[in-house]
Amino acid sequence: MRKENSTNSINEKHLNQNCGISATLSLIGGRWKINILSYLLNEDRLRYSALRARLEGISERMLISKLKELEQDGLVNRIVYPQVPPKVEYELTELGHSLREILELMDEWGEQKEPSH
Amino acid sequence: MRKENSTNSINEKHLNQNCGISATLSLIGGRWKINILSYLLNEDRLRYSALRARLEGISERMLISKLKELEQDGLVNRIVYPQVPPKVEYELTELGHSLREILELMDEWGEQKEPSH
DNA sequence: TTGGGTACTAACAAATAAGTAAGTACGTAT
DNA sequence: ATACGTACTTACTTATTTGTTAGTACCCAA
Numbered sequence: 350m351r352k353e354n355s356t357n358s359i360n361e362k363h364l365n366q367n368c369g370i371s372a373t374l375s376l377i378g379g380r381w382k383i384n385i386l387s388y389l390l391n392e393d394r395l396r397y398s399a400l401r402a403r404l405e406g407i408s409e410r411m412l413i414s415k416l417k418e419l420e421q422d423g424l425v426n427r428i429v430y431p432q433v434p435p436k437v438e439y440e441l442t443e444l445g446h447s448l449r450e451i452l453e454l455m456d457e458w459g460e461q462k463e464p465s466h
Numbered sequence: 467m468r469k470e471n472s473t474n475s476i477n478e479k480h481l482n483q484n485c486g487i488s489a490t491l492s493l494i495g496g497r498w499k500i501n502i503l504s505y506l507l508n509e510d511r512l513r514y515s516a517l518r519a520r521l522e523g524i525s526e527r528m529l530i531s532k533l534k535e536l537e538q539d540g541l542v543n544r545i546v547y548p549q550v551p552p553k554v555e556y557e558l559t560e561l562g563h564s565l566r567e568i569l570e571l572m573d574e575w576g577e578q579k580e581p582s583h
Numbered sequence: 584t585t586g587g588g589t590a591c592t593a594a595c596a597a598a599t600a601a602g603t604a605a606g607t608a609c610g611t612a613t
Numbered sequence: 614a615t616a617c618g619t620a621c622t623t624a625c626t627t628a629t630t631t632g633t634t635a636g637t638a639c640c641c642a643a
Contacts, residue, residue: 350629357601357628360497360523369576370500370569376579378495380477380631383487397590406477408632413591433640434589444579451575452487454568459486462493462561467599474598474631497601514620525602530621550610551619 373451376422381407381415383452386441389425390449394440424448490568493539498524498532500569503558506542507566511557541565 351358364371377383381404388395388403395403401412416439419425424445430436468475481488494500498521505512505520512520518529533556536542541562547553 352628355602355628356523360601363523364497364501368501368504369573369579370504372576372579373572374491374495374500378491380481383491384481384485387485387487398588401590406473406480408634409591410593410633411631414631429590433638434587435591435639437590447575451568451571454571455490456486458565458568459489462486462489469598472598472632477631515618518620525604526621527603527623528601531601546620550608551617552609552621554620 376424377448377452379415381411382419383455385412385415385419385439386424386445386448387452387456389439389441389445390452394428394438397437397439400439419445493541494565494569496532498528499536500572502529502532502536502556503541503562503565504569504573506556506558506562507569511545511555514554514556517556536562 365375377386384404385400388400404412416425420427423442426440426442428438482492494503501521502517505517521529533542537544540559543557543559545555
């Protein structure tokens, strides 16, 4: 779905290869990923439906799509229980956990920047 | 230009108010901002033309637009010298400098994640 | 045989971000 | 009078992300 050779994606690729920050942002950026990561940091394992309940306003398409990206990027594990109705849980990988400090710093920074505003 | 009451922007606003990480990301996210910030962290003050030279592939429209956003968000100061041809320098504000630790962590994380790949 | 619960999928539409190309302004130098 | 250097601006196009709506699959239980 992404155009490999648009200037847009060439620029992105180039920056990701030359700048760790860009590379990091490309994994955790976007509207929902950090929230998914945050819930998983605090609650260990969560079922798909539990995540959906916590992420107010997210659509199923977005949730699935972001979970899939996180999984492909090695930040999240998907655990399938072979039963009906289906049960699927998500948890952070070790790499995912290693984001904790960064996320906590960003949270502090964002909160003290705008105190209740 | 932004639609105040699209679901998209409502979701963003809501998250930014309830999550420091989202708020932080909304200030430093996107394709170019972190690179601008990085150069200013390392080189103190830079002229517009110096920034443009460092940011390979950026268009003038993007550079100006990102600088303007950074300025409006209080991360960057714009210093105008009243002379012709024009001379304008950019530097980080105190708030901008306070991102140093976060950016350094993200850089490390991004680099060790994918060692030369 | 109809409906329920859970985790998805697919086709489409809207919104936003990023990029392209061509200009503007204004003193100064030629 | 023309051209130059610097920091922008404008109008427009393309790319990418996000959201909407309506499904699917599966076994079980009534």
